[in-house]
Amino acid sequence: MMNPAHAANGCDSIASIPITWNIDYENDIQTIFNTRCSNCHVKSGGSPEAGLDLDPGSSWDSLVNAPSLEQLGRLLVLPGQPLDSVMFEKINCETPNAGMRMPRDRTPLPLSEQALIYD
Ligand code: HEC
Numbered sequence: 127m128m129n130p131a132h133a134a135n136g137c138d139s140i141a142s143i144p145i146t147w148n149i150d151y152e153n154d155i156q157t158i159f160n161t162r163c164s165n166c167h168v169k170s171g172g173s174p175e176a177g178l179d180l181d182p183g184s185s186w187d188s189l190v191n192a193p194s195l196e197q198l199g200r201l202l203v204l205p206g207q208p209l210d211s212v213m214f215e216k217i218n219c220e221t222p223n224a225g226m227r228m229p230r231d232r233t234p235l236p237l238s239e240q241a242l243i244y245d
Pocket of ligand 1 (some may be wrong): 166194217232235
């Protein structure tokens with residue numbers, strides 16, 4: 127069966143970005159969410175978009191092994207398999223399999239930040 131992640135279109139290549147081996151989740155990843163996904167995926171002040179709370183202290187549990195609401199049967203983050211993870215597809219691809227590219231209506235993440243999330 128075709129891998130659904132590969133049906134998304136306009137995905138950026140991050141092949142030119144060196145691998146970061148020692149990712150610090152709070153410093154390297156949470157700061158991206160704080161800067162780029164705030165207002166929408168925050169619990170403070172209402173219900174987060176798509177039920178996805180990316181606040182500090184919540185984002186890991188919201189993402190890792192958590193089911194996608196938009197793409198039934200897929201996980202937002204499947205550990206060790208970014209290309210099968212809905213969250214990576216949503217930041218990496220112009221046309222994801224469902225919904226819009228994230229951050230919605232904003233500038234796509236720079237390749238360096240996409241690569242950190244991939245790693
Ligand atoms: C301007 C508001 C806004 C911003 C900023 C935003 N999102 Fe979203 N997000 C949404 C909305 C609305 C949806 C549901 C519709 C869609 O997917 O287009 C969504 C859906 C998602 C989904 C799909 C959830 C699921 O269950 O399948 C993921 C993953 C996601 N966003 C991640 C992110 C990440 C990571 C960022 C920051 C890099 C981000 N979003 C920034 C509004 C936003």
